[in-house]
Amino acid sequence: MVNTNKTKKNNREDLEKIGIQIDADETTDTAEEEDDDNEEEDIKQPAKIRKKQNNRKSSKPSDEDEDNSDEDTKLKARNNRRRLPVQNGIRKNKNDKDDESDEEKSTDTAKNSRTKARNKDNGKGEESDDNSELEGENKKTRKNPVHNNNRNNRNNANKRQKDEDNKKVKQANSRGNRKGEKDNGKDKKKKGKSSSSSSSSSDSEDTLSEGELAKVLEEVEEKKMLIAAIRTKAWRMKRKLTTLKESQEFVEKFEGALGKGKGRKFYAYKVMMMKKWIKFKRDFENFKTSCIPWEMKIKEIESHFGSSVASYFIFLRWLYGINLVLFSLTFGLVVIPEVLMGLPYGSIPRKTVPRKEQPTAMDFSVLWEFGGYIKYSALFYGYYNNERMIGVFKYRLPLSYFMVGVGSFGYSLMVVIRTMARNARENGIDGDDGDFNFSWKMFTSWDYLIGNPETADNKFASITTSFKESIVDEEESQKDENIHLRRFLIVLANFLIFCCLAGSGYLIFYVVKKSQTYSTLEELTWYQKNEIDIVMALLGMFVPPLFETIAGLENYHPRIALKWQLWRMFALFLGNLYTFLLALIDQVNAQLAEEESIKNKTLAMVNSFNFTNSTSESIPAIDPADFPRGPCWETGVGLEFTKLTVSDILVTYGSILVGDFLRALFVRFINYCWCWDLEYGFPSYTEFDISGNVLGLIFNQGMIWMGTFYSPGLIGINILRLLTSMYFQCWAVMCCNVPQSRVFKASGSNNFYMSLLLLILFLSLLPVIYTIMTFTPSFDCGPFSLAIYYLNATSKTYETANLELKRKMQMLRDEQKNRRNNKYTVNPMLQDLEDLLPNNANVNKPESNQIVIGKQPNEATRANGKHGKEMTLAPPPPRMVVTKPPNPRQVSHIPGQPRSGTPGSGPRRPSPGQSRH
């Protein structure tokens, strides 16, 4: 592909260089062709000579030289036979060519003149052997099997383009341009002649010299290149088809001739495989394009509304593609493995709805807000287990979770940047905007896609106005109006807009702060629950029109005004999003604090089980629904994003239904009985707001990128959203919108949208990275929870501590024995303790036992919480803890969980108490 591109470019350059001479060369070109047949006889002689020279120069042994004359005569005969059909072909071609318009000729003549250049060198090459490179080229050209001047020239041109860097050739080119016409005609024909002869020689001789082989190979490559690039040639289709056929035949014929003996077989095999591969590639291409959805839908919209509205839908489709890849990544590598291979629902606390929420967990109102069963499903971060490997395949889920998170960002980044680069390449440099103002208007303002009369009318009108505007601009560019007033208005407008932005930011901040106070309340009204979303949606709906109104003050050119409007809306959305994020981070901080306490509580509880049970496997003894657990801030964040996305979807669809559909219905049907014309008067139908819709889409995507790490299900929701909005918006556009009166170009802003998307990608990457880096993951939920590892570690330290304890107890017992020997007043409790010791090492100190006796269960729990907090302040606790806290907690905690009707803990509990009596 690179090669063809290069050729194309060279082609172009040449065209530019020679474009001016085009007309002059035209006539001679055709004349030459016609003379062709008449001059055949003259040509034979020089061809012979040259052939001989060729052979002399090639590395063949000299005895072959002698055969040459015989061979040549044979060849000539063969040529004559061969030439006939081809020449007919030429005659046919000639006819085509005659009516071909001038560009084609210009390309041809461009090539002709280059050939001329070469021809001149041919003459030289015959005399001087040192000019070996050019000579090589000469021989190449002589190899052409088909006696077709034009073809020949074209091939030469290709060759020339390939060797463009060759300085000699360039010199030759310039020399050639100065060369007269007559010689060219002759030379060319010589070549044409000799080419056919040598080609058939290569056909007849089984063994080819290496040089020739290389040449044939090169030529085959050329033909291949021609075949690949033929679609970009500005030729008539007929000519393309014939050229293609000829080239293909040539390639077919000579590809097999390359390589000898075993090599040939291999080569043939390779060629066959190449053919198969090309066929496969084409089939795959066909398949790929047939997979592109909504082609006809978009086409319909295009013809109705022009390319700008369609560009929105193409963007939507593009985003859908990206999301589909992200979706398959997350679902294929994270969600589905977890669902299939991970522990089932209800097996561990994080996968179970807490007891408190269970009665309402299936209520629609709860599910609607992604509470209940949905919250504790694989759609959210919290569900994932931190087991390092799951299932029979030893699938490393936490690793894959992380890698998918990184991978989806990486993929998005790559795709966006690649698309931007491609757009930039296609659109060229649109740097000097004002240089071709009128020319561009003249030649590119008509949108060839338009196929709807109404749109066409609008387009004509808008083109006319834009021309008039430009004329007025042009005339008025010299005289300036009241510049002070204008400046004042611009400043005023910007000030007002800034106020709006600040106001909306503050409003969101205020609402979020307020909603945090709600969390202490028990019963929340529907409004209180959704306040943030509602406020954000309302802001998104009403502020942009406000901006537009204010921007009216500025009186900018529509295109500039549009860019400003886009940037302002972008700032608004971004401000809202970041305020929302800040508030969310506050919430996370609060939850983290809460979590700390719960963590200690749970830890203590788990530890207590470790103590009561000699084996540490008693953790699942409690029903998972009853297990105390942290708030799991990650799930909280994911939940917020999901809710925001859903409310955004609803608001978008709602506004389409009300703002577009109902308005259209009203205008359409009330128009019969209204005092003025509604359709053309005030309410009218809505226009499709491209910029607003695209921005909405971009921000939605930003939210998906942000939220998807904490809520893998979000991307699935987004897929649904894009899918439905494709159909819904297509329908809405076709049924209730009118083509824009002021059609602006979308393509120029294509990369503008892309850069916005890129910016959003970075901006959404930031908070995700920030949260991952700064906040510790929840201890009891998600793939990165450390709870179990932590517990394992602590239980180990506790074990060692217990050993130590045992030793201490031993010492104590010895002491007591000694004391008993002295006095006989023995604490009965201590005696019990002694009895217990050999079986259970947990009971350690007399003081702690006393505490237990003195406390009611409830009080004990409360005390525990406090204790716990102190404990976590010193993270490596075991050593200091050993002496005191474990024991009281053990006893006190279990009563604190009255509903834990687990068989394990029930009988075990009384054991110390019984022994007390």
Add this chain to the structure above:
Amino acid sequence: MGNKQTIFTDEQLDAYQDCTFFTRKEILRLHGRYHEMAPHIVPMDYTNEPDVKIPIQLITNMPELKENPFKEQIVKTFSEDGAGNLSFNDFVDMFSVLSEMAPRELKAIYAFKIYDFNTDNFICKSDLEKTLNKLTREELAPEEVTLVCEKVIEEADLDGDGKLNYPDFENMIGKAPDFLSTFHIRI
């Protein structure tokens, strides 16, 4: 599929795919469109390459071209006889050039031909006036038209000969941000 095979041979389809920017399916669809414009003239079987042409009036009535102010010019540019009668080859060629995949250079060459009304290889003032009148449905005053045409030549004419030749045009159109997206017909 079996039904489709009868329209073209596989070789023909491959050749068309090599020579255009279309896939097999699109070529078949194009044939369908071509056929439905003049069912009595155009045969369903194209394996032996019949020499059939559809007159310009039928072609310009296609919904894709109907609203285009330059439709006659487009069709004439792509017709082999210059009068606007399109054979199937020309028809495919036209939509291939106007398709999304065609490179800028190719599109520019044909755009130049389309806007060159009198086929003198230059876009001169009369061509520009015609273009402008077609674009605006002759709603601009004559002075405005001449002003715009002068402006265009002033902007784009590099060698100062008062008309645009192909390099001028190519240079100008190569920088146009909207050219690729507007010089495009989806079929």
